[in-house]
Amino acid sequence: MDHRGLDADGCFEREGSLGRVAPLFRPVVAAARERIAQAYGGRLHSAYLYGSLPRGTARPGRSDLDLLLALHRGPAAEDRDIAEVLGAGLDADFPQIDGVGILLHGRDRLLSEPERYDLGWFVACLCTPLLGADLAEHLPRYRPDTVLARETNGDLAELLPGWRARVREASTPPEYRALSRTLARKLVRTGFTLVMPRWGGWTSDLAESAEVFGRYYPRRAAQMREAASVALEPVADPAVPRAYVEDLGPWLAAEYTARHGRRTPRP
Known part of the structure; x- marks a missing residue:
């Protein structure tokens, strides 16, 4: 089972x-x-x-x-x-x-x-x-609900401006590899927790996370699968992190906010 x-x-x-x-x-x-x-x-x-x-x-x-x-x-x-x-x-x-x-x-x-x-x-x-x-x-016991989704990854919209600045400032292959890995991991995990309450479960496996996400958002499934691959095997292509901050990231942040709301501000 x-x-x-x-x-x-x-x-x-x-x-x-x-x-x-x-x-x-x-x-x-x-x-x-x-x-x-x-x-x-x-x-x-x-x-x-x-x-x-x-x-x-x-x-x-x-x-x-x-x-x-x-x-x-x-x-x-x-x-x-x-x-x-x-x-x-x-x-x-x-x-x-x-x-x-x-x-x-x-x-x-x-x-x-x-x-x-x-x-x-x-x-x-x-x-x-x-x-x-x-x-x-x-600490209490936890369920895969919308409260958990909001409080764990409802901060993507806040992160995007800083990500864009880091992408603009990067100039070397090691910097692009590090950025592609960091951004891809966050996007895949955010994509998964977006659908987590509907799926009704948890996984930390990035490839599985992307596949679960794709069941609910088939038009973005290929992008998320590619991000999961980059999270495991980062690339030095500057076009990859740029696409994250210009396309996948903004779309995901807007969809996340619409479904779960933004994370509660921290002190």
Whole structure:
């Protein structure tokens, strides 16, 4: 039976686990756990792994290591500097990963009411506990409804002006590749959550996300499939990110706002 990432009550099942981390990546995770504890000490409340590694879908030499660190207080400049050094060290020491992304947030923000259906949902449903007490114990159960759609990806219209500026300023192949990957990932995930309440389920798989979207918007299906491909294999063609900010992005933002509304402003 296709349960689409939900339990018998129609609530999200937490995706990923440490048991799904492939043997090749386990030394990376072990090193991350040890270095995080050493680097942050008593400032750290808890640490989480998310993305392809805990889902068991990581690709050697292509997938990055994604971490979320919850601090007892909001992160300071020193905490961000530590994260940068920590990420660079892990990336340099383990060739099986391609980059390290570290999100830093204070515990109170992750549990706050404004973040209940965005960062809170992210921790409770998409993050795998690595260190410390699990914040998910203080968060509700979630369903794939329009509230979740609005609060997770209802910010696309706000992002577009900044995206356009970044596309105008880019000039080198590495910059275009990075932009194409970042923009494509956001567009595919936004396209999926646009239709998520109608589909009635959850997936983090980008190719599946594009296919699900295409069932509801067949005229845009090919564009979304291509974006999913770029998200996995970024390209240096400047025409790709330009098309995202001039065509697919504006259309998706308008359709999203019409169906789910814009995300609630954050403090």
